[in-house]
Amino acid sequence: MAIKLENVGIAVRDMEEAISFFTDLGLTVLGRDTVSGAWADTAVGLDGNHARIAVLQTPDGHGQLELFEYIHPDAIETEPTRPNEIGMHRVAFSVDSIDEALEIAARHGCHPLRGVATYGDVYKLTYVRGPSGILVMLAEDLTKSGSREG
Structure with missing residues (x-):
């Protein structure tokens, strides 16, 4: 089985702020969309899933970030992740x-x-x-x- 990393998804509080930060570092916006519907609920596992998304690419063309700003359900604020926490951070x-x-x-x-x-x-x-x-x-x-x- 072949496997390829497509992107890293990150939920953000403010889409424009995040896009500005990452594009200033050199990434480019490949596209934006708003996603919702039964397919999004099923894929993500959230009822009523509705989010703005943006896909950004690194200048070398290999790395991508997919940023999500949730419209519904409300985003959950947590303490900032620390470098030694288990999980993706x-x-x-x-x-x-x-x-x-x-x-x-x-x-x-x-x-x-x-x-x-x-x-x-x-x-x-x-x-x-x-x-x-x-x-x-x-x-x-x-x-x-x-x-x-x-």
Whole structure:
């Protein structure tokens, strides 16, 4: 059996805020739609499922995010996910420049949870808290950038 990752789905509080954040990082919007009906109820497992969706793609054409903003049932607010919680909790991106990515994130009020770390001479990386509390890992591959820092 062949298997291929299609996308990562993320429920968001504010669709436009999330789209703005991810497009500023370099993703592009492939499409938007509103989904509802019996097929959506069955597929997702929620009665009366009604949501706005947007599909965004990474510049390399391989990764996609599907953002959901629920109209019905009401979205459930929970405490922000912590890095050590069991279950899916973050989306990770390789970036050419972590400093540039952090400048973009800061324009959206998103900052590193603690700081930027360097993993050997291989990566500079950090977690930021993105829109709707999404944990976003940003990693710069130092072996490709030629700007090794320690």
